[in-house]
Amino acid sequence: MADTNARAKSVTPNGKAVAFRGGGFAPKPHRWVGGLVFVVLILLAEWGTRTGWISALTLPKPSDVLVTFLQLYDSGLLFRHLGPSLSRLVVGAAIGASLGISMGVLIGLFSYIRSGLVPLVAAIFPIPKIALLPLFVIWFGIGEGSKYALIAFGTFTPTVVATYGAVDNVDRTLIRMGQSFGLSWWSIVRKIVLPGAMPGILSGLRISLAIAIILLVAAEMLGAEYGIGAYILEAGSLYDLERLFAGVVILSLLGVGVSAIIGAVERRLLTWRT
Amino acid sequence: MDIRLDSICHSYDSFEVLRDISIDIASGQIVCIVGPSGCGKSTLLRFIGGLERPTSGQVLQIGAPPADSLNPLTYVFQDFALLPWRSVAGNISLVLEDHGIRGKAATKIIKDVLSRTKLSDFAEALPKQLSGGMKQRVAIARALAVRPAVMLMDEPLSALDAQTRELLMDDLVDLWTRQPFTAVYVTHNLAEAVRLGHKVVVLSRRPGQIREIVSIDTPLGQRAFGDADLDAHQKYLWHLMRDEARAADAELLHG
Ligand SMILES: Nc1ncnc2c1ncn2[C@@H]1O[C@H](COP(=O)(O)OP(=O)(O)OP(=O)(O)O)[C@@H](O)[C@H]1O
Ligand SMILES: [Mg+2]
Numbered sequence: 001m002a003d004t005n006a007r008a009k010s011v012t013p014n015g016k017a018v019a020f021r022g023g024g025f026a027p028k029p030h031r032w033v034g035g036l037v038f039v040v041l042i043l044l045a046e047w048g049t050r051t052g053w054i055s056a057l058t059l060p061k062p063s064d065v066l067v068t069f070l071q072l073y074d075s076g077l078l079f080r081h082l083g084p085s086l087s088r089l090v091v092g093a094a095i096g097a098s099l100g101i102s103m104g105v106l107i108g109l110f111s112y113i114r115s116g117l118v119p120l121v122a123a124i125f126p127i128p129k130i131a132l133l134p135l136f137v138i139w140f141g142i143g144e145g146s147k148y149a150l151i152a153f154g155t156f157t158p159t160v161v162a163t164y165g166a167v168d169n170v171d172r173t174l175i176r177m178g179q180s181f182g183l184s185w186w187s188i189v190r191k192i193v194l195p196g197a198m199p200g201i202l203s204g205l206r207i208s209l210a211i212a213i214i215l216l217v218a219a220e221m222l223g224a225e226y227g228i229g230a231y232i233l234e235a236g237s238l239y240d241l242e243r244l245f246a247g248v249v250i251l252s253l254l255g256v257g258v259s260a261i262i263g264a265v266e267r268r269l270l271t272w273r274t
Numbered sequence: 275m276d277i278r279l280d281s282i283c284h285s286y287d288s289f290e291v292l293r294d295i296s297i298d299i300a301s302g303q304i305v306c307i308v309g310p311s312g313c314g315k316s317t318l319l320r321f322i323g324g325l326e327r328p329t330s331g332q333v334l335q336i337g338a339p340p341a342d343s344l345n346p347l348t349y350v351f352q353d354f355a356l357l358p359w360r361s362v363a364g365n366i367s368l369v370l371e372d373h374g375i376r377g378k379a380a381t382k383i384i385k386d387v388l389s390r391t392k393l394s395d396f397a398e399a400l401p402k403q404l405s406g407g408m409k410q411r412v413a414i415a416r417a418l419a420v421r422p423a424v425m426l427m428d429e430p431l432s433a434l435d436a437q438t439r440e441l442l443m444d445d446l447v448d449l450w451t452r453q454p455f456t457a458v459y460v461t462h463n464l465a466e467a468v469r470l471g472h473k474v475v476v477l478s479r480r481p482g483q484i485r486e487i488v489s490i491d492t493p494l495g496q497r498a499f500g501d502a503d504l505d506a507h508q509k510y511l512w513h514l515m516r517d518e519a520r521a522a523d524a525e526l527l528h529g
Contacts, residue, residue: 173353173355181372182344184372187371196359273402
């Protein structure tokens with residue numbers, strides 16, 4: 001063995017090492033890189049606004065935004081705004097996602113429901129739900145109802161599409177296996193179809209919940225006293241860029257939080273994936 | 275419980291797959307089905323398992339299955355068909371839950387079948403942690419758990435490498451010698467057929483018809499690797515199949 005190694009080495013100078021062309025296409029998590037990108041961008045903005053390279057009208061100073069944010073926190077207003085927003089988000093998204101998952105599963109399982117509803121879903125998917133807000137106000141009133149409805153409706157369609165796609169992708173041999181062991185229809189759905197569709201449903205939820213946050217702001221722009229959306233709208237109309245950005249930062253944090261929650265759920269539920 | 279296939283014919287639309295297949299499968303026997311690619315072996319097995327219905331002819335159960343049999347006709351699939359999100363024990367408990375067997379009773383059955391398939395140490399492992407041979411043993415354990423009257427095996431060893439296949443064949447022979455079971459065993463591999471089959475049914479190319487049924491009388495336990503008698507049987511089977519296989523191959527090429 002040692003002998004062949006030695007020989008292989010001695011041959012190298014005459015031969016050419018085979019060029020490496022494998023690797024890549026396998027993303028690995030590097031947590032700190034994400035943080036670094038944020039830090040670099042913020043430092044760049046801070047430096048630009050301080051030196052006057054970026055005018056105060058184009059972008060507020062990040063440190064000023066931070067001060068505004070801290071004031072908001074100190075005055076207790078932060079939670080006055082965040083509370084209603086979170087409850088709207090949770091209620092609306094929960095309604096939309098659960099209806100969406102149920103309908104997606106039904107579409108995935110029954111051919112009549114599929115033929116009947118897939119075109120309908122395709123028809124309502126591209127409608128900007130914000131455009132329907134006045135309609136929701138008429139249907140559900142100017143209060144919380146219309147806000148829940150808007151967020152629910154917006155999360156519903158992408159969830160349906162992701163869910164029935166995920167159900168379609170469940171390995172059919174597993175379903176045949178279930179049938180061949182005499183499992184009941186309901187057992188097959190519960191123990192084979194739903195867990196098998198879970199990866200697809202969860203990655204669909206990532207998108208749906210981001211859309212829910214977008215719609216949250218839209219919903220709060222109409223007839224809401226408190227809420228992140230109302231806060232941003234007010235800041236915008238006063239051209240108060242610091243407050244506007246403080247609001248935007250809150251939304252971004254909300255998005256990061258939602259994505260982290262889904263990540264945690266995925267790590268818990270999907271340990272079986274290779 | 276015996277199984278009788280009574281002149282089964284089948285077409286998908288106008289595409290004839292099987293023609294006039296009649297076979298008797300006696301209790302405690304392993305019947306191997308060999309034939310060229312696409313001749314309808316898997317389709318035939320689906321008929322026996324009740325997953326599909328033939329165009330004409332019928333599959334008959336003769337006599338009642340044993341009273342303690344939970345799922346008389348039980349499959350072992352080529353690609354194992356294990357739920358990746360359940361552990362080895364969970365995969366077996368899956369098929370017991372629907373029969374109302376849980377808790378202590380389930381644990382007892384799971385322990386028993388895992389020890390019969392030499393998997394006792396892996397009860398909590400997930401399928402992704404197991405080698406191909408172990409996955410197929412889990413699938414066999416799961417099939418044994420429902421005490422089948424007839425096991426329907428569709429190329430159960432085809433996804434495995436040659437050495438693992440040898441080992442698993444030994445395991446199957448062991449299982450059978452300790453407690454004879456009835457099985458219909460579809461395979462491409464003639465070595466498997468002569469090693470495990472009491473009867474080997476040779477099908478012609480599509481539309482699949484019975485070319486010949488070869489009986490092998492050597493008891494399973496005495497069939498060793500490289501046995502001259504088995505070699506002779508294998509040569510004979512290959513002689514029967516060669517032209518069919520060649521013709522089937524050419525047919526697929528011409529589409
Ligand atoms: N659901 C189906 N619809 C239409 N044709 C089918 C269907 N299932 C199988 N066939 C066709 O029937 C023929 C027999 O298929 P089958 O899978 O039973 O063959 P097989 O003998 O198991 O082949 P292999 O050795 O490749 O596993 C094939 O030509 C296949 O294309
Ligand atoms: Mg097949």
